[in-house]
Amino acid sequence: MFLKSIPLFGFVYRTVVTIILAFSGLLIACNQTNNQPDAKLSKQLEDSHYLKHTMKPFLEDAGLTRWCEKKVLATRSLPLVSDFDALRVSTPGTLHVDPRVTVSGNGSVRMDTPTSLDVKNPSNRNYGFPEILRPLNREDLSDYNRFSVWIYVDAPGFYLAFAGITLYNEGEKIMPAPGRFEGQHFENVYPGKWQRVVWEIPDLYRDCVTGFGVSIMMTGSPVGASETMSLYVDDMRIEKVEAENSRGFDLRRDAIAYSHSGYKTGARKQAIVQNNKNNTFNLYNEKGDVVFEGKGQTQENGFTVLDFSEFDKQGFYILSIDGIKSKPFAIGDNAYLATAWRTLNFFYTQRCGYDQPGIHQECHLDVFCFHPDGRSLSVAGGWHDAADLTQGIGNTGESGIAILELAGAVKNKDKVLYERLLEEARWGLNWAMRTRFGDGYRHGGLVKGIWTQNIRGDKDDMQSAARKDPFDNFIGASFCAEAVPHFEAVDSVFARWCRNTAIEDFRFADEVMPERLARKAPETDIAALAMVAAMRLYRITREQSYIDKASHYASIVMGCQQLEKCTDWTIPLRGFFYESREKSRILAYYHRSQEHVMMQGLAMLLTDAPNHADAPKWKEACKAYADYLYDISKLIEPYGILPAAIYELDNTDYSSMSHEGPRDIGAPSLEEYNAQVRNGIQLSDTHYLRRFPVAYQFRGFHAILQGKAKAAFILSRLLGDKELKDIATRQMEYIVGYNPFAMSTIYGDGYDYPPLYGAYSGDVVGAVPVGIETFENDDEPYMPMQNNCTYKEIWVHTTARMMWLLAELFKD
Numbered sequence: 001m002f003l004k005s006i007p008l009f010g011f012v013y014r015t016v017v018t019i020i021l022a023f024s025g026l027l028i029a030c031n032q033t034n035n036q037p038d039a040k041l042s043k044q045l046e047d048s049h050y051l052k053h054t055m056k057p058f059l060e061d062a063g064l065t066r067w068c069e070k071k072v073l074a075t076r077s078l079p080l081v082s083d084f085d086a087l088r089v090s091t092p093g094t095l096h097v098d099p100r101v102t103v104s105g106n107g108s109v110r111m112d113t114p115t116s117l118d119v120k121n122p123s124n125r126n127y128g129f130p131e132i133l134r135p136l137n138r139e140d141l142s143d144y145n146r147f148s149v150w151i152y153v154d155a156p157g158f159y160l161a162f163a164g165i166t167l168y169n170e171g172e173k174i175m176p177a178p179g180r181f182e183g184q185h186f187e188n189v190y191p192g193k194w195q196r197v198v199w200e201i202p203d204l205y206r207d208c209v210t211g212f213g214v215s216i217m218m219t220g221s222p223v224g225a226s227e228t229m230s231l232y233v234d235d236m237r238i239e240k241v242e243a244e245n246s247r248g249f250d251l252r253r254d255a256i257a258y259s260h261s262g263y264k265t266g267a268r269k270q271a272i273v274q275n276n277k278n279n280t281f282n283l284y285n286e287k288g289d290v291v292f293e294g295k296g297q298t299q300e301n302g303f304t305v306l307d308f309s310e311f312d313k314q315g316f317y318i319l320s321i322d323g324i325k326s327k328p329f330a331i332g333d334n335a336y337l338a339t340a341w342r343t344l345n346f347f348y349t350q351r352c353g354y355d356q357p358g359i360h361q362e363c364h365l366d367v368f369c370f371h372p373d374g375r376s377l378s379v380a381g382g383w384h385d386a387a388d389l390t391q392g393i394g395n396t397g398e399s400g401i402a403i404l405e406l407a408g409a410v411k412n413k414d415k416v417l418y419e420r421l422l423e424e425a426r427w428g429l430n431w432a433m434r435t436r437f438g439d440g441y442r443h444g445g446l447v448k449g450i451w452t453q454n455i456r457g458d459k460d461d462m463q464s465a466a467r468k469d470p471f472d473n474f475i476g477a478s479f480c481a482e483a484v485p486h487f488e489a490v491d492s493v494f495a496r497w498c499r500n501t502a503i504e505d506f507r508f509a510d511e512v513m514p515e516r517l518a519r520k521a522p523e524t525d526i527a528a529l530a531m532v533a534a535m536r537l538y539r540i541t542r543e544q545s546y547i548d549k550a551s552h553y554a555s556i557v558m559g560c561q562q563l564e565k566c567t568d569w570t571i572p573l574r575g576f577f578y579e580s581r582e583k584s585r586i587l588a589y590y591h592r593s594q595e596h597v598m599m600q601g602l603a604m605l606l607t608d609a610p611n612h613a614d615a616p617k618w619k620e621a622c623k624a625y626a627d628y629l630y631d632i633s634k635l636i637e638p639y640g641i642l643p644a645a646i647y648e649l650d651n652t653d654y655s656s657m658s659h660e661g662p663r664d665i666g667a668p669s670l671e672e673y674n675a676q677v678r679n680g681i682q683l684s685d686t687h688y689l690r691r692f693p694v695a696y697q698f699r700g701f702h703a704i705l706q707g708k709a710k711a712a713f714i715l716s717r718l719l720g721d722k723e724l725k726d727i728a729t730r731q732m733e734y735i736v737g738y739n740p741f742a743m744s745t746i747y748g749d750g751y752d753y754p755p756l757y758g759a760y761s762g763d764v765v766g767a768v769p770v771g772i773e774t775f776e777n778d779d780e781p782y783m784p785m786q787n788n789c790t791y792k793e794i795w796v797h798t799t800a801r802m803m804w805l806l807a808e809l810f811k812d
């Protein structure tokens with residue numbers, strides 16, 4: 001995804017003995033204060049030589065492992081080989097019976113397909129998904145809630161492939177939903193081994209099922225790989241199991257929702273259970289001793305909050321209540337340390353133009369960006385942005401800033417992590433600085449969803465047009481400015497290049513801003529980005545002109561804010577922002593989020609120019625936004641996540657909405673918008689506060705929480721307010737376990753993490769998905785087992801935001 005964010009199509013430990021084994025960590029050379037990393041992180045760091053190789057996940061902690069072990073209450077085979085004549089295949093695939101490659105012992109069906117077509121897709125996306133279809137006679141499958149199948153891929157020269165499962169329904173609602181991402185499930189597939197796919201479908205319409213399809217993505221072939229591949233399918237069934245909870249706020253049965261990444265010293269430490277019989281809970285240390293006993297606080301809907309904030313001793317612990325136990329988590333320095341390393345691992349795996357064993361060969365060497373004057377440059381490098389191979393300055397710049405912010409936070413605490421972070425940041429900096437032409441034009445971004453052969457002149461060529469865009473150049477300037485202090489002492493040559501680039505890019509962006517602001521277009525976040533970039537330039541130059549620029553942009557940002565309380569609302573809110581100074585529509589993000597930049601810039605101004613004539617206004621703007629965060633922070637209990645935005649009925653604009661495929665299929669409508677708005681918390685006849693964004697095709701909302709969390713951390717520090725820090729931290733906790741599904745949503749981090757939509761990257765430790773979504777017009781969490789974009793797609797935007805929230809936690 002880039003800019004508009006285009007996706008690829010976007011136990012419990014039962015005995016003390018086990019507990020002790022789980023804690024027996026290996027010593028590593030990491031300069032960590034007071035504490036040793038846990039055994040799993042230590043092993044990953046040793047095995048990967050501190051990310052000289054990519055990390056491997058611990059599959060015993062994966063949700064998929066638990067799901068595959070579920071008791072099957074009913075099962076029905078959907079015959080393949082024995083009913084071969086009934087099967088259908090879509091071109092260019094050809095279908096065969098294969099008696100040799102089989103997991104059932106009865107033979108499999110095999111589809112052979114080329115990996116590409118003669119002509120590249122104009123969108124630069126994949127060449128298609130040839131499919132084996134198992135037809136069904138318009139059956140009502142409501143008694144079943146899981147699809148299961150075994151697949152095997154033969155694809156010489158490929159590290160990985162991507163398979164899709166489709167439910168076809170023609171009853172109450174069509175599945176797959178036209179123009180939406182419901183009714184299809186995807187799986188990262190590793191050639192040369194059988195993999196079982198399980199897909200629970202309790203939320204999907206299946207009253208008139210006409211078949212199930214199994215397909216494989218035609219990705220083109222990376223250098224040196226086969227031009228054909230084969231997909232084998234065996235033992236297809238529909239089953240009945242006790243389904244995972246997937247919708248609503250009720251907590252998964254027999255589960256504790258807590259922060260799998262742990263709790264820092266001094267932090268609020270809470271967990272939740274629901275429908276428990278007793279409310280006494282215990283905290284066990286690594287020896288199995290009870291170190292804390294507490295009484296849970298009963299809340300509505302059978303929830304009980306377990307609060308152990310007063311327990312602050314460093315170590316690893318397990319929570320227990322009512323016979324249910326958590327898995328080990330850290331209190332103290334080790335809290336979030338594994339998450340930090342793993343998110344860094346994610347970026348390492350996403351390197352573009354790089355030979356990354358296990359993931360891909362060198363890529364992008366034939367992709368060029370063209371300046372209007374005819375010059376061109378290679379765009380290989382940086383990081384791929386999501387499950388496809390797209391990359392651009394927006395996400396690369398933000399990612400690099402996040403890596404550098406985390407580096408700054410651990411600099412004096414963890415030298416090994418610090419230096420590895422700088423190494424990764426430098427990879428992105430090099431790309432950001434050599435994909436510019438030196439006159440304001442630079443490579444903005446390019447969608448790429450196929451492997452190409454690294455040869456110019458063949459069928460898979462693609463290119464981008466350079467652009468002179470203030471967003472691109474402000475991000476580029478911010479990234480390079482943030483790097484200067486880190487490199488000055490160790491590499492003055494590199495630091496000089498960063499400094500000069502930052503100064504130039506700021507100027508290129510700033511000089512086109514009057515024209516940009518004259519347009520009747522949303523202006524809040526571009527002005528806020530300009531303010532932050534100006535302050536970053538001030539910090540490396542100490543030139544007053546940058547304070548002047550920042551204060552100019554601050555006045556625009558503040559002009560977009562609601563300072564007075566809306567006293568006629570049921571909750572009299574203030575402090576939120578509109579899209580522009582016209583205040584005709586309240587600012588709401590649904591996919592990407594920049595909600596932190598307004599507070600970030602104002603806080604930087606207040607820190608660096610506290611005696612400026614406008615400082616009282618900046619402070620008032622910050623206090624107003626802090627009020628907004630406070631006032632909305634207790635509306636989604638007991639989870640404590642921050643509602644998304646205020647919406648007005650009949651007031652929306654779809655013109656810049658991201659949408660994959662033909663815009664008229666699955667397109668948004670005002671009727672759908674209003675229905676979603678009305679499911680929010682009513683503030684007045686016209687205004688509602690939605691817990692989750694109004695959204696259509698693109699769903700998944702971690703970034704929306706992360707933007708507000710960053711703002712809350714910044715204001716906590718600025719205003720000396722501990723409660724804002726607790727609010728901010730809670731948004732991170734939701735991502736790593738404190739959610740109704742009691743899962744860490746980050747692949748390979750924490751427990752019960754789901755498979756993610758990885759496609760060209762596969763299963764990557766540390767990948768943060770787009771996020772927990774919503775179902776249809778509902779305003780409650782939805783996290784189906786269905787693995788599809790955009791919500792389950794791995795993404796640098798959300799992973800970077802996790803890193804810059806980690807930076808806030810590690811600063812203290």
Ligand SMILES: [Zn+2]
Nearest residue numbers: 352353363364
């Ligand atoms: Zn690449």
